[in-house]
Amino acid sequence: MLGNFTYCNPTRLYFGEDALENLGAELAKYGKNVLLVYGGGSIKKSGLYGQVTAILADCGKEVCEVPGVMPNPTVDKLYEGCRTARENRVDFILAVGGGSVCDYAKAVSVSAWCEEDPWDKYFLRMEDVDNRIIPVGCVLTMAGTGSEMNGGSVITNHASRLKIGHVFGDNVFPKFSILNPKLTYTLPKYQMAAGIYDIFNHITEQYFSGTDDNTSDYLAEGLMKSLIHSSRIAVQNPQDYEARSNIMWTAAWALNTLIAQGKRTDWMVHMIGQSVGAYTDATHGMTLSAVSMAYYRALLPHGLDKFRRFAVNVWGVDPAGGPAVEVAAEGLKRMEAWMRELGLVMNLRELGVTEDMLEGIADGVFPMDGGYKALSREEIVQLLRESL
Amino acid sequence: MLGNFTYCNPTRLYFGEDALENLGAELAKYGKNVLLVYGGGSIKKSGLYGQVTAILADCGKEVCEVPGVMPNPTVDKLYEGCRTARENRVDFILAVGGGSVCDYAKAVSVSAWCEEDPWDKYFLRMEDVDNRIIPVGCVLTMAGTGSEMNGGSVITNHASRLKIGHVFGDNVFPKFSILNPKLTYTLPKYQMAAGIYDIFNHITEQYFSGTDDNTSDYLAEGLMKSLIHSSRIAVQNPQDYEARSNIMWTAAWALNTLIAQGKRTDWMVHMIGQSVGAYTDATHGMTLSAVSMAYYRALLPHGLDKFRRFAVNVWGVDPAGGPAVEVAAEGLKRMEAWMRELGLVMNLRELGVTEDMLEGIADGVFPMDGGYKALSREEIVQLLRESL
Numbered sequence A, B: 001m002l003g004n005f006t007y008c009n010p011t012r013l014y015f016g017e018d019a020l021e022n023l024g025a026e027l028a029k030y031g032k033n034v035l036l037v038y039g040g041g042s043i044k045k046s047g048l049y050g051q052v053t054a055i056l057a058d059c060g061k062e063v064c065e066v067p068g069v070m071p072n073p074t075v076d077k078l079y080e081g082c083r084t085a086r087e088n089r090v091d092f093i094l095a096v097g098g099g100s101v102c103d104y105a106k107a108v109s110v111s112a113w114c115e116e117d118p119w120d121k122y123f124l125r126m127e128d129v130d131n132r133i134i135p136v137g138c139v140l141t142m143a144g145t146g147s148e149m150n151g152g153s154v155i156t157n158h159a160s161r162l163k164i165g166h167v168f169g170d171n172v173f174p175k176f177s178i179l180n181p182k183l184t185y186t187l188p189k190y191q192m193a194a195g196i197y198d199i200f201n202h203i204t205e206q207y208f209s210g211t212d213d214n215t216s217d218y219l220a221e222g223l224m225k226s227l228i229h230s231s232r233i234a235v236q237n238p239q240d241y242e243a244r245s246n247i248m249w250t251a252a253w254a255l256n257t258l259i260a261q262g263k264r265t266d267w268m269v270h271m272i273g274q275s276v277g278a279y280t281d282a283t284h285g286m287t288l289s290a291v292s293m294a295y296y297r298a299l300l301p302h303g304l305d306k307f308r309r310f311a312v313n314v315w316g317v318d319p320a321g322g323p324a325v326e327v328a329a330e331g332l333k334r335m336e337a338w339m340r341e342l343g344l345v346m347n348l349r350e351l352g353v354t355e356d357m358l359e360g361i362a363d364g365v366f367p368m369d370g371g372y373k374a375l376s377r378e379e380i381v382q383l384l385r386e387s388l
Helices: A019-027 A048-058 A075-087 A099-111 A118-124 A189-207 A215-236 A241-254 A268-280 A284-315 A324-342 A355-363 A377-387 B019-027 B048-058 B075-087 B099-111 B118-124 B189-207 B215-236 B241-254 B268-280 B284-315 B324-342 B355-363 B377-387
Strands: A005-015 A033-038 A062-066 A092-097 A136-140 A152-157 A162-167 A176-179 B005-015 B033-038 B062-066 B092-097 B136-140 B152-157 B162-167 B176-179
Touching: A005 A019, A005 A241, A019 A048, A019 A136, A019 A176, A033 A048, A033 A075, A033 A099, A048 A062, A048 A092, A062 A075, A075 A099, A075 A118, A075 A152, A092 A099, A099 A118, A099 A136, A099 A152, A118 A152, A118 A162, A152 A268, A162 A268, A176 A241, A189 A215, A189 A241, A189 A268, A189 A284, A189 A324, A215 A241, A215 A284, A215 A324, A215 B215, A215 B241, A241 B215, A268 A284, A268 A355, A268 A377, A284 A324, A284 A377, A355 A377, B005 B019, B005 B241, B019 B048, B019 B136, B019 B176, B033 B048, B033 B075, B033 B099, B048 B062, B048 B092, B062 B075, B075 B099, B075 B118, B075 B152, B092 B099, B099 B118, B099 B136, B099 B152, B118 B152, B118 B162, B152 B268, B162 B268, B176 B241, B189 B215, B189 B241, B189 B268, B189 B284, B189 B324, B215 B241, B215 B284, B215 B324, B268 B284, B268 B355, B268 B377, B284 B324, B284 B377, B355 B377
Parallel strands: A005 A176, A033 A062, A033 A092, A092 A136, A136 A176, B005 B176, B033 B062, B033 B092, B092 B136, B136 B176
Antiparallel strands: A005 B005, A152 A162, B152 B162
16 A cells, blocks of 8 residues: 655755756855865866866855765764764765765765754664754765755764664755766776665665555566666766766656655665674675675565565566566566676675674664564574575 | 656655644744645634634634635636735745645745736746745645645736646645545545545656666666555445545655656656646546546557556556557556546546647647657647547
């Protein structure tokens, strides 16, 4: 059944080769003091840093910076951003980078004026925001997380070996995001593939749940088909504008709340992948791909109808080709073949996981119960072992 | 190619059986003077009028009313609404009804403070809004037009026999819309079927254009499949909550700008249907169904690849079942069978059109060139004749 829900996504997206031209007009809506956050040196190498700072100067902004936002932003980095934002009385945070930089900007946005430790309040205790929120805008350089159009923010605490995501409300969504597919061209293939699988897994996390067939699931199938089609072109030719642009557009819709409306969702692959990330600091998308096949094969008997539908509607398996369980299994086989075609990491060992870590990783997994089967700790350890 | 675009849809949707509970909190955001607009007596019969006016009273609002908004709102009715809005210094317009009432509310919203004739400025000349806009909210009682989540407004001028839609920007979108699928239960089957076909045609108008296969087209296919599935259940059992709720949800996404992003669109069926409407005052969805088959059969050779894809992806036609033109034609055949199953009007005569009207109807058609073939006036007359 399509349950009750509220839908609102106020983020304004500027999409296309010339999207950056809109940055000035958007910045003009906010105060003078801007915090610019970004990752490593790639935006300086590409020239994007120079373009953005020139626009900021043209707009008469006072700019302070937090560079060096890492792929899995840490809680210590969050504290640094909060200090910088407070000391400079920041009116607006501009994130230039991939999903981690956007996630980080949102974390600073809600944490800068939080009166207690934001890690405790917003990540461990998952409370609602009741303090001042600094508005955020994004210039995106990588497609994957969907952070450009949602309230999600994932922060890693290496001391406690926890990687936790909080999905904030629409008052925390970026006010605008600038999506130029060409900015993703310079990304190494490994990162591009990881981003593609992150998108795909966002969709399956929301798709593999519920027995109903509401509109969300049909939209999810459309997004998956588009992504599979475009990803096959992009791995052959990363500079194919149409493929990269459709991947970028799909990423936003895969995780901007639309396809979760009115239905249950799963998110167990993300919970397991995030715990792997907390231990290894591995690329997020690859932590998901490494555990996915073991997870979905284990889940299949508990959600047979949906896995059969997935095989037929997404992978074009002939529905008359055999009993439901065979049709469904053929779908997962085709999914695995596509993952290998993308060059995804298909086992945990390649990410630096060793046998002695498995119990600890399992301890860091937040259990979810929206999918077809709630896993016990023992089942998670077993799944990790199969994924080694 | 996924072209450049800006996407923003700020409308907040409250969906579900209890959605009306959110009306008070939304109204509290706006000023004291509320203009309540609605259609005939159905909302009084159903009790909805009483519920809404009780909430308005609880919120301490001063309410003025424009009842009697007709299915194809006229320009004279628009003038009446503008006078009422100005005289009562209205701060907010609340539309309670179907798409026509929502369309009407938006027309009053932009026209009340327009210094010249709003018909000339906003409908004949299609200018951008440069005057004060009165914010609008909707309580929807019928699924179809998508007016609850977009800037569209269609107004009919019987004197000049023109029915014209203006798609306004996101500053005119409803601030919120309340979508309770149960409010659509009381709709006569004829109106329900007309609404369903309006939704479907919104999708095909955007789908049948362009040679690219961008994400929008995959999303469009998902929406069509969901709608076909749910509509078949709803015509058998109009009180099936899941079917009616998915139809209502699909209606919003069929025409809230998403599936048009980055691509060309057609809209010729709507242009022809609207001209039929201006002559006959027939139900909008039925004017579309009456001309659709003749139009799409004529269009097929000019957009063969897309019609073949439509057949395979939406109607499950076997792609190996024959040459492309046969596969494509089989798709249209299945679409026609589905339309007959819904009980749609499949010819113009049933809507009161006579041979002598055809030339005049053709004169009232605004020509579009985004589809697979731009039609000449003669071709439009011919198409109308085939649809008689």
